[in-house]
Structure formats: C-alpha cells, structure tokens
Amino acid sequence: MKTSQKWAEFAITWLIRISGYSAVIFVILIFIYLLREGLPSLEKVSLSNLTSERWYPIEDYFGILPLLSGTLIVTVGATLFAVPFGIGTAIYISEIAPRGVREILKPLIEVLAGIPSVVLGFLGMLILSPFLRTSFNLSTGLTAFTGSLLLGGIAIPTIVSVAEDALNAVPRSYRDAALAIGATEWQTIWRVTLPAARSGVLTAIMLGIGRAIGETMAVMMVTGNAPVMLHGLSSLFSPVRTMTATIAAEMGEVANGSVHYQTLFLIGIILFLISLFVNVIASMVVFRKPKRSERILS
C-alpha cells in the first residue's frame, strides 16, 4: 500500500516535471530550426541589401526594414488603442458595473474573443476601410491605422478577460479599507485595486500585444501590404506590410531552400526575438522584488 502510493507520487511528479520541461524544449527546438533555415540568408544576401528600403523578393530585393517598421507601427498603434480600452472595460466590469450588467458583459466579451480573425478581417476590408477612407479623406482605406484598429479590437477581449480576473482576485478587504479611510471610488481603483492586481494586468497587456504581433490574416486583408518604409506619423495613414503578412503571403509559393525561403525564415527569427524581448521585459516587471511598502501592503 505504502510503496504503491510512493510510486504513484513519483510517477506523477515526473509527469508534471516532463510537461514543464517540454515547453522549454519545444521552444529551443523551434528556435534551432529557425536558425538553421534562416541564418544562411545572412551569408547569401549582402547586409546592405537586407537593410535597404526595398522588399521585392522576386527580383532579389530583400530589404527587411520596411517590413519591420510596418509591424512596429501596426503593433504600437494597436497597443495604444487596445490597452486603455481593455483595462477600462475590465475596471468597469469588475469594479463599477452592477451585478446584472456584469453577468451579461463577461460572457459577451468571451464570445467576442472567439470570433475568428478572418471574419473580422473581412468586415474590416468591406466596412471599416471604406468608412475610414471617406471620413478621413484618405487616398485609400487600406492603411496601418485600419490594421491598428482591427488588431486592437482583436486584442481587447484577451486584455479584458485576463485583467478582469486579476482585478476580481484582489481581496474585498483592500477596497473596504481604502473606502473606510475616506478614499473616493476612483482613488480606490487607481491607488489600491489596480496596483494590487498589477502583475495580472501586465500579463493581460502582454498577452494582448502578443496577439497583435502574431496576428496575420486580418492584418493582411486591411493594411494594403505595400512594403513602404516608415516616414513619420503620416505613415500611420498609408499602406504598410507587416512581417507576419509577408511570411504568410509568400511562404506558400517559395522554392524550398532558396534565398527567398531563407530570408522569410530570417524574418521569422526577428519576429521570435521581438516576442522574446516583450516577454522578458514583462517578466522583469512582474517578478521584480516588491518594495518594502508593497510587501507590508500584501
């Protein structure tokens, strides 16, 4: 009896340990594969070509900078739009909304998160882009801004859902104490509840940005995919081509092992490094040692 229990304990611990390690192993394997397929591109394509402003692979122009700037502008735009809206919605649902409203809103947001991005892309192409073109008097509605709005919309449900859970997990007594010493409702939210839920809210933002960087289909349908370099703020209202859209549009046709193929993998490596960077920054913020005052509070 006792030995079999011990054995079960041993087996389960190891199973859990293996599943924990496997995630790390898979990430390492994927990264090695990316490096193996993508790095030869650095030898075959000159650095001045890779850092040029022209991406036209069928004539051997492999300038990655316009794609990088395209991803950057669309992602930053989406974040600027989605974070305030997402956190605001989460605060409303968790802190302000009456019980009945909350019980309708929460599942609705979760349904919104389940809509396939292709469907949203289609709506963006047929409704959002003509609307933006006429209301801002643009030459075309297929712009970085359209992509940002759409991506923000896709990221918001993720942010709301995770941030709301984090806010909800803050003990009732914190709010009661704040209100008891005379804080207003807004002061309680801004100075007590939100800081206490900080790590969960940051995770929500990071997950949202992660969705925005990685999203492909919807972006490909509304940003116009013109590989134009970022030139100031006006670029927000002109067409751009993101790295993900480039890989998705071109990988299907490219000859296996060609320079174009390897350069697409190089773009994959850059994307991988960007999301790694975002995640490392996020965990540094989440896992940093709490200050003394914060330790006492919690």
Add this chain to the structure above:
Amino acid sequence: MISLSGCASARAETQQTETQVAIENKGSDTMVNLALAWAEQYQKEHPEANISVTGGGSGTGIAALINGTVDIANASRKIKPEEQTEAEANGTNPVEFVVAKDAIAIIVNPENPINQLTLQQVSDIYSGKNNNWKELGGEDRPIVRLSRETNSGTHVYFLEQVIRLGQKDNKTLFSPDTLLLPSSEGIGAEIRQNPNAIGYDGLGYVTPDMKVIAIAKDASGPYILPSATTVNNGTYPIARDLYMYTDGQPSGYIKDYLDWIMSPEAQAIVTEQGFVPIN
C-alpha cells in the same frame, strides 16, 4: 443464400468501383473556376471520373507536379527554367498544353472619367512616374495602385508584359507603394468603393460594377476593350495563354480528360467563365 441476380449486381458494383478514376488538378488561382467548371461537366458525363480541383497559384501547382502529388498542374504562365531544372532533377518531365486564353483587364472605379490608356501610360502609373489622375487627363485625385501578391502568375505576367512593356532588358519595378492584395476579391472590393484606385485582373474576375479601360499599344493605335474577339484576333495587347502541365505525355484517363478539354463543348465553358477559347 445469395440469389444469382444479387451476386451479379454485386459484381457489377465492384467492377464500377474498380474503374473509378481520380484526377488531382491543382494550380493557378486565375484558372480555378474554369478548372472546376470543366471538372463538374466532365464528371456529369463520366460518372466514373473523380476530379479534385484546388487553387494556390501557378507556382504551387507546378511544385506539386514536380513532387508528384498532382496529375495535372494549372498554370497561368509558362514553366520557369529553374522549375524545369528542378523537375528534371526530380525525375519528372512536364508536358505543356495550351487550354484557354486569358486577357488581363485594367479596371478602375466607375466614377473615374478615364476611358482609355496606352500601355506606356499604364506602365508609368504602376512604376510611380504618374501619381495623380490629373496628369492623365482625369480628376485631381491621387492614384492608388492595386496589384496581386508577388506569388501570383498574373503579377509576374503584368510586370513583364505591361510595366516592362515586354522588353527583356527593362528593369522597371512596381512602385513600392503599390498595394499587394492577397486575392482577386480584395482587388474587386477596393476598386468598387475607391474612385482613386486602378487595378488589373483576369477578364473572368471583372464584374459589371467595375469600369474596364480600353488599351492601345501606342498613342496612335486604336484603343481596344478586352473581349473574346479582340483577344483571339490579337488586337487586345494584354492577353496570355493558360496552360495545363502533365508529367510526361498523358495516357489513359488523363489523356481522355485533356482531349475533352480541347473539344468545342469544353471550350464553350471557357467562354461562360469569362476567358477566351482557343481556336
């Protein structure tokens, strides 16, 4: 236990499943509707045939033929020399058939007052020399250039025959701010709602809510609208052949299918699909 007649019918059934033939057909997105219409009609007349048609682009189709995963590859361009080399290295021998013709229509929004352009003018628009419709006698509006993605056979054809005017040593490129749209539907949607836009696509994808531009080889020449007549008599300048490739000279049921495609009946379907039949 089993009656004689039941036995006979069972045998007839097995015989039928034995003669069931499957043809895998893949490639050019331009040709996918045409290939589907052919397959449907052929299967109606030959219930034993089972033809599956998929798109993906000319390059995808030829790659699949080289890898031996399809019987017939559809292509809106000729096989490239490097693909030919790859095929030989892989032990395949692509054989070419011209199965229909396609005209590339230059399309704009119906609100655009421009009716006709020369090939040189279209080239100047797409290379970025002209950026306002005013320069071509139109309204004071910016030009928004639309193109298919670089993996599309139509894109390569347009680059070589229109932007570079068919000159081998001409290295003109698409203007970098050309919008590259992943589908014909994307181009159609933008043309319909944006009066600044100019696009190009196969004649089969043009709908009545777009305006087709008449094209001339040079400023003196007649401006011609694309149609079956103008493509076949060679007066419309932007037209091309559509191909099917098989591995080696086709035989058996694949040959039967290709022979049928050349028949007047199948070529009538070409017209219905907005393409131009071969003579």
